[in-house]
Amino acid sequence: MSDINEWEHLQSTLIRVQNRIVRDSFRADLDIDNLTIPESALRHACLIKDNDTTQMVSLRLKLFYDIRESGNHGMPPIFALPDFHPHQFVKGKPQVIFTFSEKTDAWKARGAKRRKQVRVSYRIMDRDSEAVTEAQLRQLATAINATFPRSWSFKTGRYKVSYRDKEHGWDFITAPYTVPDGKELISRVLSLEGSTPDWSLLSVSEHPNRNYRERRTARVLGKTKELDEQRQIATTVLDKVEVHLYGSLQNIVLIDRAVSHRLYGRHQELYG
Numbered sequence: 001m002s003d004i005n006e007w008e009h010l011q012s013t014l015i016r017v018q019n020r021i022v023r024d025s026f027r028a029d030l031d032i033d034n035l036t037i038p039e040s041a042l043r044h045a046c047l048i049k050d051n052d053t054t055q056m057v058s059l060r061l062k063l064f065y066d067i068r069e070s071g072n073h074g075m076p077p078i079f080a081l082p083d084f085h086p087h088q089f090v091k092g093k094p095q096v097i098f099t100f101s102e103k104t105d106a107w108k109a110r111g112a113k114r115r116k117q118v119r120v121s122y123r124i125m126d127r128d129s130e131a132v133t134e135a136q137l138r139q140l141a142t143a144i145n146a147t148f149p150r151s152w153s154f155k156t157g158r159y160k161v162s163y164r165d166k167e168h169g170w171d172f173i174t175a176p177y178t179v180p181d182g183k184e185l186i187s188r189v190l191s192l193e194g195s196t197p198d199w200s201l202l203s204v205s206e207h208p209n210r211n212y213r214e215r216r217t218a219r220v221l222g223k224t225k226e227l228d229e230q231r232q233i234a235t236t237v238l239d240k241v242e243v244h245l246y247g248s249l250q251n252i253v254l255i256d257r258a259v260s261h262r263l264y265g266r267h268q269e270l271y272g
Contacts, residue, residue: 007054008220014057015048022046022064024173030205042067050219092128092246093169096140096254097121098189100154101239116156116234122189123169129246137243140192141254147188148238150257154185157233160205161186168195177233179204 026032026043035041046064048057102116124132157177163186164171170190176182182204186197219225239258242251 005221008223011048011052011057011220012225015050018061018064019047025064092130093123093125094127094129094132094246095121095123095244096192097242097244097251098148098238099240099242100236102234102236106235110232110234112232112234116232116236117239118154118156118174118236120172120174120185120189122171122193124193125169126193129248132243132245137252137254140243141241143192144238144241144255147192150237152188153235153237155181155233155235157181158206162203162205163197163201164203165198165201169193170195 022043026039030039030043031037032040032043035044046060046067048060052060098120100118100120102112104115107115155177156175158175159177159179159182160173160175161179161182162173170186172186172189174182174185176185183197183199183202186202190197237257238255240253241255242253244251
């Protein structure tokens with residue numbers, strides 16, 4: 001491994017990973033520029049900034065995760081954040097996890113620093129994990145292959161679209177290129193369980209005055225670093241589908257189309 005500045009590497013990784021977790025934890029229709037709103041002020045305080053000191057980074061992390069765990073300390077929950085503790089009605093329910101990935105030639109052609117990936121998941125609410133059979137998994141894999149053929153793609157971009165119906169196991173937060181793109185993705189996933197969307201539960205956020213394609217830079221330890229676009233316009237295809245069963249240490253791979261490994265000729269669909 002070439003010599004790297006460990007603090008610079010850690011800081012850039014924290015900004016990329018932790019800030020994504022923070023942004024996804026707040027509702028999509030929040031006016032993030034109005035810091036007089038308590039939720040917006042809290043979101044701003046939790047986000048790690050490029051010029052933060054190590055102490056400030058630690059305080060922001062502590063603030064965010066203290067809030068997440070507040071229910072364990074007798075403190076009232078903060079409703080700007082979703083409840084991270086599993087409710088009784090979802091505990092033990094199988095979770096289906098989709099990963100959509102950008103092809104290698106595509107992300108390199110647009111000059112990105114890494115492949116764009118989109119992850120979507122839902123809970124199967126009509127059975128517990130211990131009741132799932134291999135035959136049911138094979139049937140689900142067949143349905144997914146039919147619903148998401150190789151020719152279908154999902155384009156990411158300017159909008160933030162949320163669809164929350166936790167009673168039925170649905171909780172989506174994604175960034176489609178257009179609202180119809182987001183609605184089509186949601187409709188296809190819901191159809192796997194024989195459901196149709198209730199669009200009154202859809203929330204859409206857009207900031208038309210922002211230029212998300214502008215290349216931003218950050219000063220890290222006196223050096224200028226170029227960042228990826230804030231909301232990348234990229235075309236992704238279904239890469240992998242996994243199922244998590246309660247009590248299992250590893251996810252079960254239903255489908256692996258190996259977008260990220262296609263250069264090496266690897267391809268398998270374990271249940272498809």
